[in-house]
Amino acid sequence: MTIANQSNRRAYNYAYLDEQTKRMVRRAILKAIAIPGYQVPFGSREMPVPYGWGTGGIQLTAAIIGPDDVYKCIDQGADDTTNAVSIRRFFARVADVATTERTQDASIIQTRHRIPEAPLGPGQIMVYQVPQPEPLRGLEPRETETRAMHAYEEYGLQYLSLYESVAAFGRIAGGAGYPVLVDERYLMSPSPIPKFDNPKLHQSEALHLFGAGREKRVYAVPPHTDVRSLDFEDYPFEVQSWDEVCGLCGCGESYKDEVILDDAGNRMFVCSDSAYCGDRRVAGHAGPMAGHALDGLATGDDNTDDDAAAVGIEA
Amino acid sequence: MIAAQALTDMAPGFADLALDAQRTFRRLMDSMAKPGRVTDLDVLVSPPVPGFEAAGAIALALLDFETPVWFPDDADGRRLANWVRFHCGCPVTTDPAAAAFALAGPHNVPQIDHFNAGDAKYPERSTTLLIVCPALVGGAAIDLTGPGIAEPLSIAPAGLSAAFWGAVAQDRARFQLGVDLVLTCGTQIVGLPRSTRISPSSAKGK
Ligand SMILES: [Zn+2]
Numbered sequence: 414m415t416i417a418n419q420s421n422r423r424a425y426n427y428a429y430l431d432e433q434t435k436r437m438v439r440r441a442i443l444k445a446i447a448i449p450g451y452q453v454p455f456g457s458r459e460m461p462v463p464y465g466w467g468t469g470g471i472q473l474t475a476a477i478i479g480p481d482d483v484y485k486c487i488d489q490g491a492d493d494t495t496n497a498v499s500i501r502r503f504f505a506r507v508a509d510v511a512t513t514e515r516t517q518d519a520s521i522i523q524t525r526h527r528i529p530e531a532p533l534g535p536g537q538i539m540v541y542q543v544p545q546p547e548p549l550r551g552l553e554p555r556e557t558e559t560r561a562m563h564a565y566e567e568y569g570l571q572y573l574s575l576y577e578s579v580a581a582f583g584r585i586a587g588g589a590g591y592p593v594l595v596d597e598r599y600l601m602s603p604s605p606i607p608k609f610d611n612p613k614l615h616q617s618e619a620l621h622l623f624g625a626g627r628e629k630r631v632y633a634v635p636p637h638t639d640v641r642s643l644d645f646e647d648y649p650f651e652v653q654s655w656d657e658v659c660g661l662c663g664c665g666e667s668y669k670d671e672v673i674l675d676d677a678g679n680r681m682f683v684c685s686d687s688a689y690c691g692d693r694r695v696a697g698h699a700g701p702m703a704g705h706a707l708d709g710l711a712t713g714d715d716n717t718d719d720d721a722a723a724v725g726i727e728a
Numbered sequence: 729m730i731a732a733q734a735l736t737d738m739a740p741g742f743a744d745l746a747l748d749a750q751r752t753f754r755r756l757m758d759s760m761a762k763p764g765r766v767t768d769l770d771v772l773v774s775p776p777v778p779g780f781e782a783a784g785a786i787a788l789a790l791l792d793f794e795t796p797v798w799f800p801d802d803a804d805g806r807r808l809a810n811w812v813r814f815h816c817g818c819p820v821t822t823d824p825a826a827a828a829f830a831l832a833g834p835h836n837v838p839q840i841d842h843f844n845a846g847d848a849k850y851p852e853r854s855t856t857l858l859i860v861c862p863a864l865v866g867g868a869a870i871d872l873t874g875p876g877i878a879e880p881l882s883i884a885p886a887g888l889s890a891a892f893w894g895a896v897a898q899d900r901a902r903f904q905l906g907v908d909l910v911l912t913c914g915t916q917i918v919g920l921p922r923s924t925r926i927s928p929s930s931a932k933g934k
Contacts, residue, residue, distance in 0.1 A: 426746060427746035427747060427750070428750070432745060432746060432749065433792055435750075436749075436789070436791075436792055437794065439753045439757075439789070439790060440790055440828075441852070442757060443756070443757060443760055443790075443856070443908070443921075444854075444908070445852075446757065446761050446921060447760060447906075447908045447921035447922050447923055448851050448852065448904055448922065448923065449875045449923055451851060451852070451904065454852075456794075476753075477750075477753070477754060477757065478750075479747065479750045479751060480747070560849050563849075564848040565848065596923065598904065599904075620758075634875075635760075635762075635875040635876040635923070636761060636762060636876055637875065637876055638875040638876065639875075
């Protein structure tokens with residue numbers, strides 16, 4: 414039988430997950446797209462990787478990926494962290510896909526904590542690893558209650574919490590996982606991306622899929638969908654900004670990480686998006702610290718960790 | 729029951745189970761993310777009823793023992809039911825309200841309010857209804873807006889009555905509930921998830 418022959422070619426199924434698990438996740442993804450911002454529960458099968466490693470994002474990627482895809486994986490904006498490299502090599506092996514660090518070249522971008530700086534285009538898919546999908550969980554621990562709040566659009570508690578923040582701090586506190594309203598209906602956690610990235614979700618050209626492995630939830634923001642960060646008329650939503658430009662590429666607009674340079678407390682700010690920063694430097698942009706030893710690291714390719722060992726998967 | 733004779737005549741399913749299912753799903757996902765656009769599934773399966781190529785491929789890609797499926801109670805519906813059950817192992821239901829998926833048309837378009845629209849707390853427990861149309865162009869124009877649609881867009885699938893579109897408009901008015909639609913013809917599909925707001929173009933005096 415043809416089917417048996419094809420599955421026998423590998424020690425595991427295409428993209429690692431079995432077909433039945435993929436169907437289950439795929440059905441959940443379709444409902445998530447049909448109900449933007451709503452958290453669709455999916456079945457209770459376990460992934461062969463430990464939680465905290467990005468199981469939700471990995472399950473989504475495994476369910477959607479095909480051999481024609483070009484795959485990029487970032488962790489905190491960087492392509493070269495141990496996690497990002499491991500996951501990228503994993504899919505290169507189990508799904509026969511090309512991989513890239515260039516945002517513009519990727520068809521699927523799996524991410525933890527950032528949306529790339531380069532504008533996303535039509536046909537691109539962002540896959541987010543989500544540790545806590547429920548935006549209301551910090552305010553209401555009971556799942557039955559938060560489910561009812563979403564069902565009947567009772568988001569007063571969330572506004573009250575933001576208002577209390579204004580009263581206490583004179584502004585809306587909080588930097589990551591800042592809640593948004595999707596298509597003016599569902600309250601959604603954009604995962605722990607900095608609120609700097611929230612505006613990139615609004616009317617994006619790309620499809621955004623969010624996967625929470627432990628909580629077994631998938632939710633989505635389709636392309637060209639309204640995504641509004643909650644705020645008040647007199648306390649409008651604001652994103653972080655930096656007085657400093659990127660030390661390496663000189664960019665003023667990007668999201669910056671602070672890097673401590675030495676024991677004397679010298680520091681610089683660099684783009685959190687390493688591929689974006691590298692592209693700019695290749696194009697000739699230079700920041701005040703250009704030529705610093707760190708300049709080479711961001712584009713280095715000296716990752717020696719083995720993906721199979723890192724994720725406990727038999728080669 | 730499937731007779732032994734019927735098994736030997738059973739039309740084959742996907743040539744490559746994993747990759748054909750992936751490709752079919754991916755194009756369907758794209759269609760649901762960008763409603764109203766015609767997409768060719770480009771997957772070759774030959775269900776026992778001509779015209780159901782895309783609908784059949786979607787069934788093979790998504791259905792299994794967890795997904796009760798509904799077919800019209802006619803000769804074509806029974807042929808399709810046997811084929812889908814053979815390849816997917818899914819339960820076939822005669823109750824539209826119990827169906828996770830339903831395949832219908834073009835001569836027997838069911839009333840969409842008979843299907844499951846989900847409930848307020850679990851809106852995803854709704855039916856996904858695949859309707860085969862005689863053509864995806866040439867019918868009355870329907871305007872679309874909503875998530876996934878950059879600029880207002882019109883579709884004009886053939887074979888669907890004003891009463892059908894009236895029922896769809898009513899279904900959309902109760903979002904987050906709703907029946908998710910996929911219109912198909914041959915190997916082509918158009919996604920119309922419940923998030924898509926619809927109105928007949930004529931209603932605006934065009
Ligand atoms: Zn930079």
